[in-house]
Amino acid sequence: MVEFDELDRKILRQMQRDCALPLETLGERIGLSRNAVWRRVKRLEETGVIRARVALVAPEAVGRTLQVFIAVRTSAHEADWLERFAKATREMEEIIGVYRMTGELDYLIRARVADIADYDALYQRLIRRIPMADVSASFVMEEIKETTALTV
Numbered sequence: 001m002v003e004f005d006e007l008d009r010k011i012l013r014q015m016q017r018d019c020a021l022p023l024e025t026l027g028e029r030i031g032l033s034r035n036a037v038w039r040r041v042k043r044l045e046e047t048g049v050i051r052a053r054v055a056l057v058a059p060e061a062v063g064r065t066l067q068v069f070i071a072v073r074t075s076a077h078e079a080d081w082l083e084r085f086a087k088a089t090r091e092m093e094e095i096i097g098v099y100r101m102t103g104e105l106d107y108l109i110r111a112r113v114a115d116i117a118d119y120d121a122l123y124q125r126l127i128r129r130i131p132m133a134d135v136s137a138s139f140v141m142e143e144i145k146e147t148t149a150l151t152v
Contacts, residue, residue, distance in 0.1 A: 002044075002047045002048070002049050004044070004049065007030060007031075007032060007040065008040055008044065008049075009152045010029075010030040011026065011030060011037065011040055011041060011044070012044070012049070012050075012152045013149075013152060014026055014029055014030065015041070015050070015053075016148065016149040016150070016152075017149065019053040019054075020053075023037050023038050023041075026041075056148065059112055063114050064094070064112035064113060064114060065114065065115075066112070066113050066114065066115055066116070066118070066119065066139060066140070067110070067111070067112055067139070067140040067143070068110075068111050068112075068113060068119055068137050068138065068139050068140070069108060069109070069110055069111075069137070069138045069140070070108070070109040070110075070111060070123075070126075070135060070136070070137050071105050071107075071108060071109075071134075071135070071136045071137070071138070072105070072106055072107040072108070072109060072132050072134070072135055073104070073105065073106050073132065073133045073134040073135075074106050074107070074131075074132050074133050075133045076131060077106075081130070081131075084129070084130055085107070085130050086098070088126065088129040088130050089109060089126075092111075092122060092125065092126070094111045094112060094113050094118070094122050095109055095110070095111045095122075096110050096111060096112055097109070097110035098110075116139075119137065119139075123135065123137070
């Protein structure tokens with residue numbers, strides 16, 4: 001874990017809201033010079049605290065309005081199966097998250113698709129590539145909260 005101070009935390013809070021802020025604006029908001037902010041941001045990037053700077057695209061703008069969580073149970077727990085599963089899910093652009101779980105589920109997949117037919121096509125491609133014991137889907141009806149910002 002990287003150690004950082006309150007100024008670093010302020011930088012991270014601001015950048016999680018808008019990473020395209022000019023260094024001058026960021027500096028004004030937290031009380032540092034442009035160069036001091038640049039040095040801190042560079043250090044946060046080099047140490048891996050800031051992994052990437054990205055644009056968050058509106059799903060409706062690109063026709064991915066339906067969000068689905070896919071619960072997967074498998075009877076295969078070998079390393080080879082996991083490698084194939086990981087490779088297959090990484091190659092499917094509709095899949096935006098894959099998580100190995102504790103409890104009754106083995107894996108949880110998060111995907112963004114256009115509609116039910118698009119989900120079915122994703123499902124068909126997935127089951128052709130990877131044997132699974134049970135797959136079930138839950139479709140998001142209302143997004144109450146979604147954020148990418150972490151508490152710092």
